[in-house]
Amino acid sequence: MAISASAYAQTIKKVSDDDRQYSNYDNVTIKNGKQIEEFKTNWNNTFYKAQFVDNKLTELYVDGEQIPPAKWGEYSAVLAKIKEQIRLDKIQAKKDMEQAVRDQQQAKRDQQQAARDQQQAKLDQERAGQDMQQAKRDQEQALRDQQEAGNAQAQAKRDQEQAAKDQIQARKDQEQARLDQIQARKDQEQAKEDQRVMKLMIADLVSDHIINSENNLHTLTLNTDELIVNGKKQPEALFNKYKTKYKRFTRLNFSYGNEDGVRTYQGLHISH
Numbered sequence: 001m002a003i004s005a006s007a008y009a010q011t012i013k014k015v016s017d018d019d020r021q022y023s024n025y026d027n028v029t030i031k032n033g034k035q036i037e038e039f040k041t042n043w044n045n046t047f048y049k050a051q052f053v054d055n056k057l058t059e060l061y062v063d064g065e066q067i068p069p070a071k072w073g074e075y076s077a078v079l080a081k082i083k084e085q086i087r088l089d090k091i092q093a094k095k096d097m098e099q100a101v102r103d104q105q106q107a108k109r110d111q112q113q114a115a116r117d118q119q120q121a122k123l124d125q126e127r128a129g130q131d132m133q134q135a136k137r138d139q140e141q142a143l144r145d146q147q148e149a150g151n152a153q154a155q156a157k158r159d160q161e162q163a164a165k166d167q168i169q170a171r172k173d174q175e176q177a178r179l180d181q182i183q184a185r186k187d188q189e190q191a192k193e194d195q196r197v198m199k200l201m202i203a204d205l206v207s208d209h210i211i212n213s214e215n216n217l218h219t220l221t222l223n224t225d226e227l228i229v230n231g232k233k234q235p236e237a238l239f240n241k242y243k244t245k246y247k248r249f250t251r252l253n254f255s256y257g258n259e260d261g262v263r264t265y266q267g268l269h270i271s272h
Helices: 001-011 067-150 150-207 236-245 247-251
Strands: 024-031 036-042 046-053 056-062 219-222 227-229 254-257 268-270
Touching: 001 024, 024 236, 046 067, 046 268, 056 150, 150 236, 150 247, 227 236, 227 268
Parallel strands: none
Antiparallel strands: 024 036, 036 046, 046 056, 219 227, 219 254, 254 268
16 A cells, blocks of 8 residues: 555546546446446536445546545545445436336337227227118018018017117217227327327437436426426426427326336326
8 A cells, every 4th residue: 555655646647538528437347356346427516536446446536636545535435425326326227227128018018909999990890880781681671571461560660660770870880980990090199199209308308408318317297387307396498498399298287207106108197
């Protein structure tokens, strides 16, 4: 340790400007059987760069100045906080990745359900056509019965009336099947459009420096009164921008979440 301190006293190195570009960076490698961890971070407006070998500090820079080993103890508390934050960030990143997989699986299930609904609508339409054909045959049979048996005229009349009702119902069934098919297609298209617009909104949040990346977005609420991102209410000017640009979400009291306890639909929840 005395030799290392002497070496530091002879030459004070500076961290390059390229290193300062990292707001959060952590890398762990194994070399010659030893675990080498290096992190670079901007912590409370102070730039730290440190290297650990088998969890022992071997190199430390603060705001570009190399700190000698004799002064490392002065930074032990902040280094411990930084390492703990890095550990928590890794856990959150894993959760975000797992949530993304679940969202993708849910999207696939929703798509499959939409296909089944469309197939059912087609079957309903075919059944309605069959009902109409049957109604026509019933009506023709009623006329034959009326001609063949005068004494059964009253019954034939009732049969005819029933056939007319069946025909009306068949038309209703056919129309409903057509409407169901149209609605299923609209729902599927709207779901795709909402996902597309959601990605645009996330891109705007990143562009406006509200979040660092898509993975950094945990919760979002947008309605006619406010815009809240990750639990923080945004300024009025920013809220007005998003309220104007995303009118549909604003009117529907839109919310988004990718954390435990938040109900999501492909990562997106809209409540009327």
